[in-house]
Amino acid sequence: GDSVTQMEGPVTLSEEAFLTINCTYTATGYPSLFWYVQYPGEGLQLLLKATKADDKGSNKGFEATYRKETTSFHLEKGSVQVSDSAVYFCALTRGSYIPTFGRGTSLIVHP
């Protein structure tokens, strides 16, 4: 079956540092890929998405590129802020009603 693997957290960074959160997936065909963010005490929000190979999703300074050859969708941001502290989820869908989520990666940004 489909699966999504994210790097274990927490990821701890200082403000203005570069962020990478790794995400790899296993799925047949051509899934759509997503990053969601969950701030403390809130529901998940869609952060960005990519629907085909080599697509780059971007939003709020975050970027991720759909790499079919490495089955990856790593999340990056050039300069993190304290307000980016949250849990980040990588996910995929393959045209069915049920998405597959990773376990989430906690990001802590210190001033």
Add this chain to the structure above:
Amino acid sequence: SQTIHQWPATLVQPVGSPLSLECTVEGTSNPNLYWYRQAAGRGLQLLFYSVGIGQISSEVPQNLSASRPQDRQFILSSKKLLLSDSGFYLCAWSGLAGVFHEQYFGPGTRLTVT
């Protein structure tokens, strides 16, 4: 624009008591609806999903049930709560139109079973 509501926001219930959590969606028709639980950490566990009124699929056998009495209303229930039912419950919707199936989540209900 579409919005999704959940209530209550927080709930403290004794073991053995009943449960009813409600989710409603505005601004869209015939959405797919989902109930998830996050327990003691970050992972999401899909509990139920629905593709239409009265159509419920269960992903995990347990003492919870779900119902969809109206197109944009999704209810999570239990007749007798267990301690292990404590957690953060999230409702989500996705649209049938389009192929990308991104989900939109509600604000969640924090349930503590004592």
